[in-house]
Amino acid sequence: MSEVPISTALVIRELSEWEGVQAGADTTLLLQCGSPVCVNCPAFTARIEGLKEEWKFQHVYVNTHDAEEDLLEELQVTKLPAYVLISLDSEGAKGQAAKPEEVEVAIRTFCTPVFTMDADF
Numbered sequence: 001m002s003e004v005p006i007s008t009a010l011v012i013r014e015l016s017e018w019e020g021v022q023a024g025a026d027t028t029l030l031l032q033c034g035s036p037v038c039v040n041c042p043a044f045t046a047r048i049e050g051l052k053e054e055w056k057f058q059h060v061y062v063n064t065h066d067a068e069e070d071l072l073e074e075l076q077v078t079k080l081p082a083y084v085l086i087s088l089d090s091e092g093a094k095g096q097a098a099k100p101e102e103v104e105v106a107i108r109t110f111c112t113p114v115f116t117m118d119a120d121f
Contacts, residue, residue, distance in 0.1 A: 007049060009061040015071040019059055028057040028111045033075060033082040035065050044081040047100035054074065055111040057085075085110055
């Protein structure tokens with residue numbers, strides 16, 4: 001089992017860090033909960049990493065085996081991979097024991113496309 005690197009994610013361990021990220025958010029937040037021992041997490045992470053080029057969101061990652069208990073209690077994560085997507089202008093989405101397709105639908109639903117000069121008009 002090989003873990004997909006999380007290239008640009010902000011890695012957090014504590015509830016205070018998550019609260020700070022939320023307070024300073026200026027775009028949609030995608031909090032991913034995973035673990036190096038989770039067999040479904042690499043495909044889930046790979047899908048998120050692939051969507052970063054097309055969709056605008058801040059990726060935050062929590063390794064559930066390394067996180068403080070108060071953060072895990074706040075997130076109420078019981079099955080991996082899990083995610084919480086918080087949109088600035090709508091409710092967002094969340095999932096546990098989630099499939100890569102589920103997080104992709106959430107990102108495509110609640111995130112803004114990345115503007116590129118290569119886009120066809």
